[in-house]
Amino acid sequence: MNHTIKSLILLTTFMFCHYFMRDFWGESWSEVLLNLDQQTYLLYTLAKYLFIYGPLVLVAVLLFKQHPWYDVIGVNVSGSQHYLLAAVACCLPMTLGYAFLSTELDLSLPGIITGSVYAGLFEEIIFRAALFGVLFHFCRWGFIPAALISSVIFGLGHIYQGHDVMSVVMALTITTIAGTWFAWLYCECGYRIWFPMFMHIFMNAAYGIFGMSGGAAGDLEGNLFKATAIILSIIYVHILVRKGKTREIAFKTLWRNNGDVNSQPQPQSELTTQNSY
Known part of the structure; x- marks a missing residue:
C-alpha cells in the first residue's frame, strides 16, 4: 500500500x-x-x-x-523527563506573569485535569502525532501541507471561544499558528509528544488557574507573557541543535519530506549524555 x-x-x-x-x-x-x-x-x-x-x-x-x-503515535518515553524540565523552565515566566496580572485563582483539580492535562495529552496525540506526525513523518508529506491541514482543523475546534466575527477569525488564526508551532516542536524533539504536550498542559493550566480572559486570542498583556514561553521553546530547540541534533524542519522538507523514516532523531537525554564531558 x-x-x-x-x-x-x-x-x-x-x-x-x-x-x-x-x-x-x-x-x-x-x-x-x-x-x-x-x-x-x-x-x-x-x-x-x-x-x-x-x-x-x-x-x-x-x-x-x-x-x-509507540513511535507511530509519538509516545516513546525516551527523554521525556528532560522535556518535562524544559517545559517547566519555558513556561515559568509566563506563569509568573499571569499570576501578576490575575485577580482570581481557580485551583479546581478536576478543572485542571479536564481542561489542561486531558487537552494537552489527547490533542497532542491526535493532532500532532496521529494526524500531522503520520502525514509528515511516515506518509512523507511536506511540513507545510501536513501542518496546515492539522493546524486548521485544530484551530476550527477553538472558534467557539470567539463571540463575534472578528474574535472568531482571531481565535482561528491564533490557534492555527499555535498548532503549527506545536507541530514544529513535535518534529524537532524526536517525533515525541512530550515537549509540546508539557508546554500545552502548562500553558493551559496557567491560563485557567489565573482566569486569564480573552479566549484563544488572549489580550495584549497576556499575549506578551505567552510569547515568552514560545520564544524560550525556540531557544531550547536551538540549544539542542547546537548540541548536535539534526534539524528536522528545513527548506527541503517544507513541501516534501524525503528523509529516512527509519532514522529517528536522538532524544534529548542522549544529546545531554554525549555533551556532558
Whole structure:
C-alpha cells in the first residue's frame, strides 16, 4: 500500500472520527459517567476522547505496523523527563506573569485535569502525532501541507471561544499558528509528544488557574507573557541543535519530506549524555 492510499485512509478516518463519531456517543453514557465521577467530568471527558478518536489512533498504528506503535503515535518515553524540565523552565515566566496580572485563582483539580492535562495529552496525540506526525513523518508529506491541514482543523475546534466575527477569525488564526508551532516542536524533539504536550498542559493550566480572559486570542498583556514561553521553546530547540541534533524542519522538507523514516532523531537525554564531558 503506497503512501497516497495510506494518507487517504488516515484522513478519511480522521474526518469520520472528528465529525461523525460524536453522533454515536449516546446520552445515556453521559449520564452514567457523570454520575460515576460526581459531575466532575473526569471519567466523562476521558471516555469521550477515547471513544471519538480511538479509531484514528488504531488505524494509524495498523497502517504502519512495521514500526513500533509507540513511535507511530509519538509516545516513546525516551527523554521525556528532560522535556518535562524544559517545559517547566519555558513556561515559568509566563506563569509568573499571569499570576501578576490575575485577580482570581481557580485551583479546581478536576478543572485542571479536564481542561489542561486531558487537552494537552489527547490533542497532542491526535493532532500532532496521529494526524500531522503520520502525514509528515511516515506518509512523507511536506511540513507545510501536513501542518496546515492539522493546524486548521485544530484551530476550527477553538472558534467557539470567539463571540463575534472578528474574535472568531482571531481565535482561528491564533490557534492555527499555535498548532503549527506545536507541530514544529513535535518534529524537532524526536517525533515525541512530550515537549509540546508539557508546554500545552502548562500553558493551559496557567491560563485557567489565573482566569486569564480573552479566549484563544488572549489580550495584549497576556499575549506578551505567552510569547515568552514560545520564544524560550525556540531557544531550547536551538540549544539542542547546537548540541548536535539534526534539524528536522528545513527548506527541503517544507513541501516534501524525503528523509529516512527509519532514522529517528536522538532524544534529548542522549544529546545531554554525549555533551556532558
